[in-house]
Amino acid sequence: MTRDPRLALRVRAARAIASRELRELLRTPDLYVALGVALTAASLAVRSVLAEVAQEGLVARASPLYLPLFVATVVLAFSAATTSAVSIARERESGTLEVLFYGPVDAASYVVGKYVAQLLAYLALCAPLAISLATYGWVTNLGFSADLLTGIALSVLAAACTIAFGLLLSSVCGSIRDAILLLVGVGLLLLGVQGGSWLLAGLPQREGALGVAAETLAAADRVVTLVSPYSYLDRGLQAALLGDAAAYAIAFASPLIYAALLLGGAIWSVEWRGVRRNEE
Amino acid sequence: MIETEALTKRYRDVTAVTALDLHVEAGEIYGFLGPNGAGKTTTILMLLGIVAPTSGKIRMFGRELDSDAFAIKRKVGVVCEIQFLYPHMTAEEYLGFFAELYDVPGARRRIFELTEALGLQDRLRSAVRGYSRGMQQKLGLARALLHDPPLLILDEPVSGLDPVGTREVRELVLAENARGKTVFISSHVLSEIERTAHRVGVLCQGSLVAEGSLADLRRRLEATVRLEVELQSSSPTAVAALETLPFVSEVRAEGRRLQVRVWGERDHRADVFAALAGAGGVIVGMRAQEMSLEDAFLALATSHESRVAGPESPAASSGARDS
Numbered sequence: 001m002t003r004d005p006r007l008a009l010r011v012r013a014a015r016a017i018a019s020r021e022l023r024e025l026l027r028t029p030d031l032y033v034a035l036g037v038a039l040t041a042a043s044l045a046v047r048s049v050l051a052e053v054a055q056e057g058l059v060a061r062a063s064p065l066y067l068p069l070f071v072a073t074v075v076l077a078f079s080a081a082t083t084s085a086v087s088i089a090r091e092r093e094s095g096t097l098e099v100l101f102y103g104p105v106d107a108a109s110y111v112v113g114k115y116v117a118q119l120l121a122y123l124a125l126c127a128p129l130a131i132s133l134a135t136y137g138w139v140t141n142l143g144f145s146a147d148l149l150t151g152i153a154l155s156v157l158a159a160a161c162t163i164a165f166g167l168l169l170s171s172v173c174g175s176i177r178d179a180i181l182l183l184v185g186v187g188l189l190l191l192g193v194q195g196g197s198w199l200l201a202g203l204p205q206r207e208g209a210l211g212v213a214a215e216t217l218a219a220a221d222r223v224v225t226l227v228s229p230y231s232y233l234d235r236g237l238q239a240a241l242l243g244d245a246a247a248y249a250i251a252f253a254s255p256l257i258y259a260a261l262l263l264g265g266a267i268w269s270v271e272w273r274g275v276r277r278n279e280e
Numbered sequence: 281m282i283e284t285e286a287l288t289k290r291y292r293d294v295t296a297v298t299a300l301d302l303h304v305e306a307g308e309i310y311g312f313l314g315p316n317g318a319g320k321t322t323t324i325l326m327l328l329g330i331v332a333p334t335s336g337k338i339r340m341f342g343r344e345l346d347s348d349a350f351a352i353k354r355k356v357g358v359v360c361e362i363q364f365l366y367p368h369m370t371a372e373e374y375l376g377f378f379a380e381l382y383d384v385p386g387a388r389r390r391i392f393e394l395t396e397a398l399g400l401q402d403r404l405r406s407a408v409r410g411y412s413r414g415m416q417q418k419l420g421l422a423r424a425l426l427h428d429p430p431l432l433i434l435d436e437p438v439s440g441l442d443p444v445g446t447r448e449v450r451e452l453v454l455a456e457n458a459r460g461k462t463v464f465i466s467s468h469v470l471s472e473i474e475r476t477a478h479r480v481g482v483l484c485q486g487s488l489v490a491e492g493s494l495a496d497l498r499r500r501l502e503a504t505v506r507l508e509v510e511l512q513s514s515s516p517t518a519v520a521a522l523e524t525l526p527f528v529s530e531v532r533a534e535g536r537r538l539q540v541r542v543w544g545e546r547d548h549r550a551d552v553f554a555a556l557a558g559a560g561g562v563i564v565g566m567r568a569q570e571m572s573l574e575d576a577f578l579a580l581a582t583s584h585e586s587r588v589a590g591p592e593s594p595a596a597s598s599g600a601r602d603s
Binding site (some may be wrong): 016103275 | 325328329330331348349350351353354356358360362363364365366377378380381382383
């Protein structure tokens with residue numbers, strides 16, 4: 001079987017970009033700050049679980065460390081989304097993106113290279129996360145079940161979604177500032193829809209305009225649940241805890257499809273938006 | 281090596297490049313000239329696939345750029361006016377990354393050779409953010425040469441360099457050309473083009489107004505040659521004798537110095553000498569003034585602008601001749 005030379009060139013370019021990007025990620029403090037924040041947030045969550053134990057005398061949870069795991073992975077996934085969202089926009093703003101495209105780099109190899117690097121960086125954080133959770137479980141006697149390891153593995157898939165989501169946002173932006181504003185804007189919009197839907201759903205009387213608003217927000221919430229990368233994170237962790245085979249399958253397949261669609265969008269967007277700096 | 285056919289780029293209501301037909305032969309140094317805003321950079325960006333043409337075709341290495349841009353771009357080295365480096369990287373890391381990207385065999389040795397040739401070896405492990413403009417320019421050049429491409433596209437390669445750096449880059453470009461590389465060089469430093477280019481193309485307002493060797497351009501622009509003659513003393517009879525000659529178009533006398541314009545491509549210095557001697561003039565010195573590339577470039581630019589502006593424009597009346 002003859003290997004397509006163009007594909008081989010693209011793979012080489014993507015590998016070189018991923019390698020450089022990963023070195024950059026591991027060299028800068030952002031990754032370690034994110035890990036520190038995630039572990040701090042997880043330890044606070046462990047404290048709240050322990051407070052619950054002290055108050056109630058027992059823990060009514062399938063896995064007491066689920067909350068700390070969820071909190072930590074949300075922080076790490078959000079950090080990965082932010083780093084990704086800034087990634088392409090920064091290179092476009094500084095002009096380095098254009099220089100890369102003078103050579104054997106195209107939108108597909110570039111976006112895939114960036115994506116792989118971000119995903120590998122997230123994977124690198126999973127080991128200290130697992131060790132920390134195991135330590136928390138051992139120190140507090142809350143235990144550390146295999147479900148949590150599955151949850152961490154599934155969180156990689158959820159992170160794959162948030163990274164692709166960040167890269168898609170970044171691909172349309174010409175500066176770091178625009179990328180951060182867009183990420184915050186989209187994040188607030190998603191939260192606003194979910195929060196508004198939850199608030200209106202809780203109202204006892206939903207007549208007239210309020211009822212229409214509640215229904216509209218509920219519909220929007222269902223869409224948000226479908227498109228928000230964070231909902232994949234929650235579903236993945238829930239599936240791990242429930243141990244449901246069908247839920248596992250969905251938890252594996254849906255983020256992959258979702259991430260592939262977003263990455264395709266990011267590649268198209270880099271081609272459409274171009275690689276030149278804003279003022280040019 | 282590079283061929284464009286009716287290459288056009290329009291941005292909404294502005295046409296940056298109009299029906300451009302470029303022909304760059306393998307092994308030559310092609311100087312691409314034009315005033316600011318002429319469309320040089322847009323043309324280069326189209327050649328690199330960074331900007332999509334509105335219409336027209338680009339062929340490089342005998343293949344349509346669209347057909348396999350990825351493989352074609354592997355054979356091109358590019359230096360632009362601003363290098364856009366990764367400021368935190370060292371030169372070694374930067375070149376190492378591009379060596380990986382281009383799959384350069386023996387990358388370490390190649391990086392060492394290039395940085396040594398460009399005088400960067402002492403700063404190889406320093407972060408690029410501390411580099412002067414000239415050093416950044418040299419690093420860009422090293423990046424462009426790293427994979428030993430058969431075609432170099434250089435956009436203002438000596439911009440920001442001191443005279444020593446300019447000479448080093450010029451020598452490097454000439455050496456690479458001597459090794460068989462084709463060089464497409466765009467610059468506003470006309471003297472650099474004059475010293476390096478075999479042929480030039482002059483772009484004005486998006487149109488190629490002239491293309492050819494420097495000698496061709498001069499011939500096209502200046503059908504007359506200016507001779508400067510210095511006599512021992514002023515001689516009205518000598519001036520009168522020159523004015524009777526059929527190949528003399530104009531004689532200007534400033535004391536004992538004469539400026540004589542002669543028609544045609546033949547060397548008329550001997551005829552002028554004989555006429556002056558016959559009229560009793562004693563010649564102390566004589567030299568033919570050649571049009572510099574700068575003169576040629578300005579003449580072409582003015583001529584094109586005059587044509588575009590129309591006959592009623594003030595520029596039209598003062599424009600130089602463009603045959």
